[in-house]
Amino acid sequence: MSRATSSPARLIGAHAVLIAYTVIALFPVLLIVMNSFKARNAIFRSPLTPPTPETFDPVGYTTVMAQGDFLLYFQNSLVVTVGSLFFVILFGAMAAFALSEYRFRGNTLTGLYLALGIMIPIRLGTVAILQLMVASGLVNTLTALILVYTAQGLPLCIFILSEFMKTVSDDLKNAGRIDGLSEYRIFFRLVLPLVRPAIATVAVFTMIPIWNDLWFPLILAPSEGTKTVTLGAQIFIGQFVTNWNAVLAALSLAILPVLVLYLIFSRQLIRGITSGAVK
Amino acid sequence: MGSLRIENVQKSFGKVEVLKGIDLAVEDGEFVVFVGPSGCGKSTLLRVIAGLEDATSGKVLIDGVNVVATPPAKRGIAMVFQTYALYPHLTVRDNMGLGLKQAGTPAAEIDKRIGIASSMLSLEPYLKRRPAELSGGQRQRVAIGRAVVREPKLFLFDEPLSNLDAALRVNTRLEIAQLHRRLKATMIYVTHDQVEAMTLADKIVVLNAGKIEQVGAPMELYNNPANEFVAGFIGSPKMNFVDGARLGEAQAKTIGVRPEHLSVSATSGAWKGTVVHAEHLGADTNLYLDCEKAGLVTARIFGVYNAEPGATLYATPDPTKTYRFDAEGRTIR
Numbered sequence A: 001m002s003r004a005t006s007s008p009a010r011l012i013g014a015h016a017v018l019i020a021y022t023v024i025a026l027f028p029v030l031l032i033v034m035n036s037f038k039a040r041n042a043i044f045r046s047p048l049t050p051p052t053p054e055t056f057d058p059v060g061y062t063t064v065m066a067q068g069d070f071l072l073y074f075q076n077s078l079v080v081t082v083g084s085l086f087f088v089i090l091f092g093a094m095a096a097f098a099l100s101e102y103r104f105r106g107n108t109l110t111g112l113y114l115a116l117g118i119m120i121p122i123r124l125g126t127v128a129i130l131q132l133m134v135a136s137g138l139v140n141t142l143t144a145l146i147l148v149y150t151a152q153g154l155p156l157c158i159f160i161l162s163e164f165m166k167t168v169s170d171d172l173k174n175a176g177r178i179d180g181l182s183e184y185r186i187f188f189r190l191v192l193p194l195v196r197p198a199i200a201t202v203a204v205f206t207m208i209p210i211w212n213d214l215w216f217p218l219i220l221a222p223s224e225g226t227k228t229v230t231l232g233a234q235i236f237i238g239q240f241v242t243n244w245n246a247v248l249a250a251l252s253l254a255i256l257p258v259l260v261l262y263l264i265f266s267r268q269l270i271r272g273i274t275s276g277a278v279k
Numbered sequence B: 001m002g003s004l005r006i007e008n009v010q011k012s013f014g015k016v017e018v019l020k021g022i023d024l025a026v027e028d029g030e031f032v033v034f035v036g037p038s039g040c041g042k043s044t045l046l047r048v049i050a051g052l053e054d055a056t057s058g059k060v061l062i063d064g065v066n067v068v069a070t071p072p073a074k075r076g077i078a079m080v081f082q083t084y085a086l087y088p089h090l091t092v093r094d095n096m097g098l099g100l101k102q103a104g105t106p107a108a109e110i111d112k113r114i115g116i117a118s119s120m121l122s123l124e125p126y127l128k129r130r131p132a133e134l135s136g137g138q139r140q141r142v143a144i145g146r147a148v149v150r151e152p153k154l155f156l157f158d159e160p161l162s163n164l165d166a167a168l169r170v171n172t173r174l175e176i177a178q179l180h181r182r183l184k185a186t187m188i189y190v191t192h193d194q195v196e197a198m199t200l201a202d203k204i205v206v207l208n209a210g211k212i213e214q215v216g217a218p219m220e221l222y223n224n225p226a227n228e229f230v231a232g233f234i235g236s237p238k239m240n241f242v243d244g245a246r247l248g249e250a251q252a253k254t255i256g257v258r259p260e261h262l263s264v265s266a267t268s269g270a271w272k273g274t275v276v277h278a279e280h281l282g283a284d285t286n287l288y289l290d291c292e293k294a295g296l297v298t299a300r301i302f303g304v305y306n307a308e309p310g311a312t313l314y315a316t317p318d319p320t321k322t323y324r325f326d327a328e329g330r331t332i333r
Helices: A007-036 A041-043 A058-065 A070-101 A106-119 A122-135 A142-166 A170-178 A182-195 A196-212 A213-221 A228-236 A244-270 B042-050 B094-104 B107-120 B135-147 B165-183 B194-200 B218-223 B228-233
Strands: B004-013 B016-026 B031-035 B056-064 B077-080 B153-158 B186-191 B202-206 B211-216 B240-241 B256-257 B263-267 B270-281 B285-293 B295-302 B312-317 B322-325
Touching: A007 A122, A007 A244, A007 B202, A041 A244, A058 A244, A058 B077, A070 A106, A070 A142, A070 A196, A070 A228, A070 A244, A070 B077, A106 A142, A122 A142, A122 A213, A142 A196, A142 A213, A182 A196, A196 A228, A196 A244, A196 B107, A213 A228, A228 B240, B004 B042, B016 B042, B016 B211, B031 B042, B042 B186, B077 B202, B094 B107, B107 B135, B135 B165, B153 B165, B165 B186, B186 B194, B186 B211, B194 B218, B202 B218, B202 B228, B211 B218, B211 B228, B211 B295, B218 B285, B228 B256, B228 B322, B240 B295, B263 B295, B270 B295, B285 B312
Parallel strands: B031 B186, B031 B202, B077 B153, B153 B186
Antiparallel strands: B004 B016, B004 B056, B202 B211, B240 B256, B256 B322, B263 B312, B270 B285, B270 B312, B285 B295
16 A cells, blocks of 8 residues: 555554454354354353363264264255356356347347346245246255256346446457357357456355255255255254254354355456456 | 458448448458548448448448358458457467367468468567467557468458557558558458558548548548548648638638648738647647638648747648538539
8 A cells, every 4th residue: 555545544444444344244153153162051151252171062063963964964055056056157147148249129128127036036936936846846856946046046147247248348259250259159268257257256146145045945845855054954943942052063064165165256256367358 | 362342231220320321342452441530330331341240231242252141250351459359368379370270270271370470470479478468569469460360351450550559550550551562462441540541541431420421542532532521531630621701712612721731921921810829740830820811720831830829920822722612512623
């Protein structure tokens, strides 16, 4: 930072605000992780103290590992999240390319129709979706979840990506056409790499709600073999007794995979290879 | 080999007519420049020739074959873009070779052609680099090289020098002129810069509002402009236009005199005026005079001429080199 644009007071002020926000954002996460390593009594007696040698107890984790098939739940969550993400990005980017690149009758209308999903929550259609899944025999399959999440993620993806794709140089696409590249090669080889930062943004925004969702797994795929982590953690929450150790341990573990995925995408956010393509 | 004929090409975007019936013939080996103000349709016409835009009606014939339904890659053309449009993920070599590879040319032939083109444009040291590691001038040379290796029937240039700085622009202009002389290929070049048009062209096509105003050799356009628009567009500084009635000319609506055809004297002359501003360029001097009879006119004097703003000067037009235009803007001969 140059000295001309910053004074110590402003620097401290800005950092104070940022640090305060970081603390607020991280506090609940920290609380969960901290308490997941404590004995049940300690969780209730002093929820804000970190685990000490006396209160340390990994019982939550052992319960989670022993009870239920948590490895399978994790696998289900990953399959659903990665699968949905793949289809959202693939179809969303293709639709966005068509909307931004080709002039055709009803282009704006199609764009608006596809963006409608941003405003109308997909959960309003739960009953119809359930009926559809029952009729097509997809209840209690991961396919059902992937289909629903793909539909849920597409509107925002198309909306954001079509704006970004408009910024990709027309000359570049035309150069590809003159060199005889097919529209698919232009899309995959020229346009997609240039909108990679936007795709990473969309991926993060799409991924987190899917990973955290409880609603659709509970309704469409509650069977033992298709439970996701969020649904799996619910077995420890009972009407009368809740095994808080296990709940906290399960939630702590559930943070990890999504954190890894986020780190992968956020690297893309920073890296841009556009420079040098066009002035 | 590469001749081009355009027959009554029209193009509209929705209700906006961009090209209003263009007819044009380009002979094999000619360097043709499309010039005109922005929005006149010159780039659209080039894109119609390239096949990047479909004409609403009309024919485009390359070597006598109507290519209206042929995709760009099969038209035997190559195009150089204003923004270079290099593939960011490919090296210079692969950028130049991609088109040939797509067309199924054998690798040995591709290498040979890249070798020739890169030595022609002195790009050999950069063949392994990516576009991001090149300067603007080098990038544009790669883009030109990419066109050269395809050995097209038609080279299309879409304002290739607009993104370069002034010094590089002159260099690259020279390179394009030499390239044309060496390859003897047919080239079509779009620009809004009339200096580029005058220096490069065998034939200039002046476009305005979707129509061709005049087609001709650079000197022909300079000496015999068909109308007021061409007269004003070709030549720098711009031609002076004076209302005919103010000068007592009965038949002519407007009188035109080029700044270089006005002589200036401190003592006597046809139009008395005061100096508003003087631009000293060394080789010549541009004087802006506010004349009683003719209004604001520009005079271009070769060499150094000392005139302070506010001084009184007399400007006299060369009577053999004045142009007269009728009410529709056409030249009266």
